[in-house]
Amino acid sequence: MTVRTIKENIYSVGVTDWDRQIFDEMLPLPDGTSYNSYLITGSEKTALIDAVDSDFEEEFITNLAKSDATAIDYIIVNHAEQDHSGALGIFIELFPQAKIITSEKGKELLKSMLGIPDFRMQTVSDMEELSLGDKTLRFRITPWVHWPDTMMTYLKEDKILFSCDFFGAHYATSSLFIDDYHLHYILSKRYFAEIMMPFRKKVSEYLDMLKEYDIDIVAPSHGPLCNSPEILFDQYREWSSDDVKNRVIIPYVSMHGSTKKMVLYLTDALIRRGIEVRPYDLGRADSGAIAMDLLDAATIVIATPTVLFGPHPKAANIAFIANILKPKAKFVSIIGSYGWGGKTVTDLQAMTAKLDAEVIEPVYIKGTPAEDNFLALDSLADEILKKHKEKNIA
Ligand SMILES: Cc1cc2nc3c(=O)[nH]c(=O)nc-3n(C[C@H](O)[C@H](O)[C@H](O)COP(=O)(O)O)c2cc1C
Numbered sequence: 282m283t284v285r286t287i288k289e290n291i292y293s294v295g296v297t298d299w300d301r302q303i304f305d306e307m308l309p310l311p312d313g314t315s316y317n318s319y320l321i322t323g324s325e326k327t328a329l330i331d332a333v334d335s336d337f338e339e340e341f342i343t344n345l346a347k348s349d350a351t352a353i354d355y356i357i358v359n360h361a362e363q364d365h366s367g368a369l370g371i372f373i374e375l376f377p378q379a380k381i382i383t384s385e386k387g388k389e390l391l392k393s394m395l396g397i398p399d400f401r402m403q404t405v406s407d408m409e410e411l412s413l414g415d416k417t418l419r420f421r422i423t424p425w426v427h428w429p430d431t432m433m434t435y436l437k438e439d440k441i442l443f444s445c446d447f448f449g450a451h452y453a454t455s456s457l458f459i460d461d462y463h464l465h466y467i468l469s470k471r472y473f474a475e476i477m478m479p480f481r482k483k484v485s486e487y488l489d490m491l492k493e494y495d496i497d498i499v500a501p502s503h504g505p506l507c508n509s510p511e512i513l514f515d516q517y518r519e520w521s522s523d524d525v526k527n528r529v530i531i532p533y534v535s536m537h538g539s540t541k542k543m544v545l546y547l548t549d550a551l552i553r554r555g556i557e558v559r560p561y562d563l564g565r566a567d568s569g570a571i572a573m574d575l576l577d578a579a580t581i582v583i584a585t586p587t588v589l590f591g592p593h594p595k596a597a598n599i600a601f602i603a604n605i606l607k608p609k610a611k612f613v614s615i616i617g618s619y620g621w622g623g624k625t626v627t628d629l630q631a632m633t634a635k636l637d638a639e640v641i642e643p644v645y646i647k648g649t650p651a652e653d654n655f656l657a658l659d660s661l662a663d664e665i666l667k668k669h670k671e672k673n674i675a
Contacts, residue, residue, distance in 0.1 A: 284344050287498065288441070291319065294319065294341070295318035297453045298453060312464075315503055316364055324416075327352060327355075328355040328356070329357065332369045338371045341368045354378065354380065355382050356381050359443060359502065361428070363394065364503075366394075369397060382404075384404060384432045388402045405422075406422065416437075419435045420432050433487075440496055441500055445501065450503060452504040460505070473516075488514060488517055488518060524609070525674055526578060527669055530575065535586060539648065544616070546650070575603060579610060579611050579612065580613065583599065583633075585625065587618070591624055600632040613640055616644045617646075619646075639668070642664070
């Protein structure tokens with residue numbers, strides 16, 4: 282890893298995790314990630330913004346040794362999650378004078394999760410400022426994007442927003458700044474869908490708050506920096522809004538092919554009606570791709586056979602994920618096949634109860650689909666089209 286200059290006396294000292302494939306034991310990372318850390322050398326004091334994952338503490342300490350910093354007075358912990366704070370233990374041993382600056386909640390979490398002693402920490406409140414001499418840090422307490430402790434740090438003189446996970450992307454790249462906006466858009470949307478989607482209201486609130494700031498550079502805690510912040514603001518505005526697309530996603534599982542026949546028929550029926558569709562075979566699909574589609578699809582149709590009186594576990598899993606991610610979908614339905622009986626439809630409806638979506642009458646059939654079942658799927662497609670039109674979903 283190498284130390285790179287962002288602006289005079291402001292350096293990137295974090296690490297790139299090129300090969301990481303999964304995050305939080307559930308989120309696939311197609312393009313690795315980075316754990317960003319920033320060093321700011323003021324005329325009087327030096328501050329570090331965030332540390333890195335504990336797997337990379339050696340590289341991190343090596344980076345600090347390579348930098349100009351002879352002493353570090355403060356380490357700003359914008360977020361206590363271990364991918365940013367894991368290397369704090371070694372850091373506070375090596376820099377015994379350094380004070381940890383964090384939010385009240387951050388202090389509590391650093392203590393309970395990493396055993397950081399009280400005397401090493403100093404809490405800050407919203408709008409509080411810290412002077413480094415010729416540079417001033419302003420802290421904004423921004424809970425729930427995505428933990429209760431999150432804060433952002435604004436470097437006033439250089440107009441840099443250290444935005445923590447906000448505007449982040451799991452994207453390992455040798456470029457300090459975004460060089461491929463198309464790829465960044467996709468990875469940023471994936472990140473938003475997986476991490477920020479449940480907190481859309483908070484995202485909107487903080488976007489409004491940030492309007493007051495003159496920002497030249499956004500420096501997030503994952504992925505490349507951005508020197509055209511309006512692009513990120515526009516994307517977050519779109520993703521956090523209630524707007525959905527004339528699109529249906531059909532996550533499905535089928536053991537012996539009956540449910541799959543229904544899915545393929547419904548897919549064609551929706552296409553014929555001018556609706557975008559994406560069926561996802563849950564045996565193979567990338568859950569991050571489904572999350573991205575969950576973000577702005579108007580309708581979700583879960584398709585599953587009955588297994589041991591309820592939904593197939595893979596369908597139950599996606600219902601659970603949709604329930605906790607709280608997508609914007611306006612409508613939800615269920616299709617599938619059973620052999621002799623069970624509670625699949627009522628179970629799935631209970632599992633998706635937190636979705637703020639109207640239920641469209643399911644098509645749940647016995648055995649392999651016959652002519653009347655296909656007609657029922659046509660009626661479902663008609664109903665979806667009608668509902669989308671009623672809500673002016675173009
Ligand atoms: C392991 C297993 C358990 C099943 N349990 C039930 C059940 O509890 N109730 C039921 O009605 N059908 C049950 N079935 C039958 C399937 O729901 C039925 O065959 C259905 O048509 C399969 O749809 P598919 O072809 O999309 O996999 C079970 C099938 C399997 C393989």
